[in-house]
Amino acid sequence: MASITIRELAKVYPGGVRALDALDLDVGTGEFFALLGPSGCGKTTLLRTIAGLEAATGGTISLDEKDVTRLQPGRRDVGMVFQDYALFPHMTVMDNIAYPLRVRKQSRAVRYKRAAEAVRELGLTGMEGRRPGELSGGQQQRVALARAVVADPRVLLLDEPLSNLDARLRLEARTFLKRFQQRVAVTTVFVTHDQAEALALADRIAVMESGRIRQIGTPAEVFRRPANLFVASFIGSTPMNLLPGKVRGGAVAVGGVELPVPEEARGLVLDGQEVVCGVRPEYMDFSTEPVDGAFGGRVSVVENLGGASLVTLDVGGETVRAVVGEDFEAHFHAEGWALPRPGRVLLYRDGELVTGGGGEAGPAAKPLAGEGRRG
Numbered sequence: 001m002a003s004i005t006i007r008e009l010a011k012v013y014p015g016g017v018r019a020l021d022a023l024d025l026d027v028g029t030g031e032f033f034a035l036l037g038p039s040g041c042g043k044t045t046l047l048r049t050i051a052g053l054e055a056a057t058g059g060t061i062s063l064d065e066k067d068v069t070r071l072q073p074g075r076r077d078v079g080m081v082f083q084d085y086a087l088f089p090h091m092t093v094m095d096n097i098a099y100p101l102r103v104r105k106q107s108r109a110v111r112y113k114r115a116a117e118a119v120r121e122l123g124l125t126g127m128e129g130r131r132p133g134e135l136s137g138g139q140q141q142r143v144a145l146a147r148a149v150v151a152d153p154r155v156l157l158l159d160e161p162l163s164n165l166d167a168r169l170r171l172e173a174r175t176f177l178k179r180f181q182q183r184v185a186v187t188t189v190f191v192t193h194d195q196a197e198a199l200a201l202a203d204r205i206a207v208m209e210s211g212r213i214r215q216i217g218t219p220a221e222v223f224r225r226p227a228n229l230f231v232a233s234f235i236g237s238t239p240m241n242l243l244p245g246k247v248r249g250g251a252v253a254v255g256g257v258e259l260p261v262p263e264e265a266r267g268l269v270l271d272g273q274e275v276v277c278g279v280r281p282e283y284m285d286f287s288t289e290p291v292d293g294a295f296g297g298r299v300s301v302v303e304n305l306g307g308a309s310l311v312t313l314d315v316g317g318e319t320v321r322a323v324v325g326e327d328f329e330a331h332f333h334a335e336g337w338a339l340p341r342p343g344r345v346l347l348y349r350d351g352e353l354v355t356g357g358g359g360e361a362g363p364a365a366k367p368l369a370g371e372g373r374r375g
Contacts, residue, residue, distance in 0.1 A: 001187050002063040002154035003029045009059035011045055019045040021211040030185045034198040037208035043191045047157050051080050078155040079148030085140050087132040094128045097146045118146040138169045158190035195235055207231050229351045238281045238310050241320055247273045255295045255315050259345055265355040276348040283344035284322035287337045294337035295320045302330050313338055
């Protein structure tokens, strides 16, 4: 196992395309770390640069404080699982798994002893003589993982390892991968664009955009307190409500109501400043009866999420969403009221989080002066 320290890492392609822009990153020994972001944000480039498959334009990469920036991939002691698994189609499962040890010129006896251990560890017993074309996607993924760990790498790098699996297999493989990483305790960095995957697997997450890291935190921190509007709009299986407002007399006028400025934000925002209020649909209470201080409007969309529904309200031209229980009925074009739970409102100014959303108790929202309930 090894810690990873990255300082001022840059990668610029011909033509001036800056894939990585002076990144700083620390991954702890034994940590399961996710690189998350939309396509083209630089996450795979970062992973490949750590592996040595891409040459850094600037900056340094260190494993356990040893600078490996200019080392060849084979000398970095890292294992990698590629998105398409990159198994040799003409080789058997055993030969594929043993291949890294063959490259290191280990004896045949040692190679196949270690490969047999990996076969047992990853539940591949009985498949040793098969070729990749005779395996399912989940089985190929486990062979690729076995090949990556057979040489006991200090760091394991995973490039969207579950993306080629169907939905059911992806869930099974996710559970398997988490248990396996906890058991072997190898420092692991994995790339994904699937936020549910990152939230479920990672100890910490780095959210990337345009070659930069926009936030690093635990899954709970990134979900509950996005550091900026990009992360707020990207994280979450249901889109966060982001509503423009203006500070006025210790409250934020937004969507026809006044939301109190959180106590810890007082003095940080001034009257007349424009802000954005963010609150997740999961933290909204919904009612078909008028509620003081709630966003009132008409239901424009109801989406079935399985164990719940996502209700979308049209509130004076703004969109407000709330997650309701599976037994709660909301009908198209019916009136509805959505109320943020106390302490769950986040406040953004100039695109960056000011404060709020920590789950602390707080006063309820109140109607704007002169505004009545929507009926």
